[in-house]
Amino acid sequence: MNPGRQIVALVALLVIAGVSLVWYKHQVLGFPLLASESQTLWKIEATLKFDALGGPVTASINLPDAVVGRSDVFTEQMAPGYQFAIVDQDNNSIAQWRHADPPEGAQVLYLRSEIFFNELGPLTEAPAPVPVTPHLIGLEARGFADARQILAAMDLEPAALVETILREINSPQSAWLGLLLRDRSRRADKVQLAADLLAFQGIAARVIRGVELIDRQRGRSARFMLKVWQDNAWQLYDAKSATALPWTKFIEFQQGEQALFEVFGGEKSELSFAVVSEERAAFVNAVENARNHSSWLVDFSIYSLPVAQQSTFKLLLLIPLGALVVVILRNLVGIRTSGTFMPILIALSFLQTSLLPGLMLFLLVVGTGLLVRSYMSRLNLLLVPRIAAVLVFVIILYAAIGIAAHKLGFDWGAKVTFFPMIILSWTIERMSILWDEDGAREVFIQGGGSLVTASVAYLLMNSQTVSDAIFLYPEMLLIVLAIIIAIGSYSGYRLSDLRRFQPMERY
């Protein structure tokens, strides 16, 4: 079979396979076509790492209390060789692992849970909790008394009171909490101070720890929050940002003096969380359903991976779309770019910085880099040291942009770090040579081409519909592959050919 026919056959095969797999998942397994308008399913994975000392090990993680309106669809654990049980201790559920004689060294235990929210009502308790005021002596007592007086003078609504106190404990130089904050450098102590201050105002508050529900998080440690009894219900406050949060954004793992996790017989223990959100509705049901019927399509799919890896793949699956954009713009339109796949990397950075700040940062870094590079070309350095010097300069520029933007109050400045610095250094180098040899026009053509390509790729990859669709149906990558191969053998004109040869019509 000649190459031409092979390509036709291959493309047809890929399209048929892709379309029929998507069709099968949709029609037979009941996957929705779009992931929109449905419940959010949160997949939370707790990873407990420690070094076993030799000898028996008991490790435990405090589990969230059941809450009406929140469903824990599924919990599973992974810890080879360990005995696992969920035990009740003082009305608390605790996940507990035991091993009589684990191998010495690093141990990793996983606990995975999937939850979603139905109608989450206010978190009420009967009887209402009472404020717990600490017993105070000496300077502490004076500090609290002063703070109380100042707070009373402000005469704030309860919600504003909480926010004011939280803002105050977060500020490094608090005017009226300085004395009390001096001995409370730990996060837990600071938040506890807020709870104590509220207690003196007659408001019940508790320090809690748990996981904030934000999509695509990995390696997060537990966060401190404050829950405050207000209008006969617990209200959640983010201790860091000093704002109220809905309970659908947080899972409480631990309260007050309880331990979040414990390890006996091990050291250097560390608990981290990964969170991925996913559209529930028909989709999750479909996956569960397919699992029950042990469909290989789902068993051997991305959904069978640990959550942390799923969120990596969620991003990876978007890269082929970026590649498709590059192929279309280069081979059908004829846009010239600086570096073939550099625009995809820039587009990935844009995903973090969003488009306009991203474009500005890119222009700022490359523009300033070109100025420095043009000076360096007068020094006649050797190639590798020269690029290394540009790299160092780019890093300094990153830091400068981050700091300057922070001082000016733009939080996107720090996002400059998402740009791949080695790629940018090479881009600066290439463009500088291009400038010397082919003139500024060529630099603008290729630089502009790269940015246009990156922007289009960004717009595609940033679309919620697109990223959900490709995550629901990774089989669509087969179709993307087919399109790329088909374009690879396209021998017709590019748009740029039509433009370039246009004068020939008049000869």
Added chain:
Amino acid sequence: MLGFASPLRLRRMGVVGMNRRNVRYIAPNNARSLYPLVDNKLKTKLLCDEHGIAVPRLLGVCRFQHHLRELDEFLHEHPSFVIKPAKGSGGKGIVVVSSRQGRNFQKPSGEQITIQSIKRHTSNTLSGLYSLGGKPDVAIIEEMVQFTDDFADFSFEGVPDVRVIVYRGYPVMAMMRLSTHASDGKANLHQGAVGVGIDLASGRALQGVQHGHLITHHPDTERRLSELVVPQWSDLLELAARSYEVTGLGYIGADIVIDRARGPLLLELNARPGLAIQMANGKGLEPRVGLAEQRANDYPDGRQESASDRVLYATESIAAL
């Protein structure tokens, strides 16, 4: 202003676009493994020498940074020379020295450069500044071509060369590239050099094009382009045609200059020649390549016409399209 040609009309003219060139001409005819033969000008040069194809004489090769110390002494024997990167592209990194002025060197433009700046340039070349992908390179030192006076008024500053597209050994199209003030002495058409289509049969100019527009006179020297005739035309075509046997590449662009004493010399070969030649000729490549393809297929199994027969075929049949 922003106009687009109708694809149907271009099709009818047989104009070849980038994709068609890459997919139909380059991919099936130019084996990847042969690329180094033309991407490395030193290899091309040695190979051509071996096969008796005329090239500018090699004076020396500077391979390592420590060779730089001997450079001054070496150049004493050569009042005129050209230093170029072996893996350069698009004429980048080429320095031409036409004579010595005391301790300094003089370029053809009259500008003087010092031995230091030549050493620095060579050092940059070795570290890969001008090579594809920034890979370490070697610097070739070769004799400066004594250009024939036939083109004296047809080019501004730079060196006029003839580009011949050779398909499976058959010359299919040719043009002359004349540098201009606008192109800064360079022969790249997109930088403003003038492309003059050359009739394959006679070596006479067909038409001149600058920035895509037809012109009748050289913009700087005011010479009528229609008076341009390339001397020793069939020798030149044969030189181009033979590059097929030497490299094995089926789609190739041969850049040829004419030396006053030695006649046509092969300057370099290009495995991915550009398509602007179609504009210079006002004709599409496709029908000519098609005819060459047919003719080549008439001689299967490696038996092929001799280079001079192929040139004959090109001047008699292909040129008429």
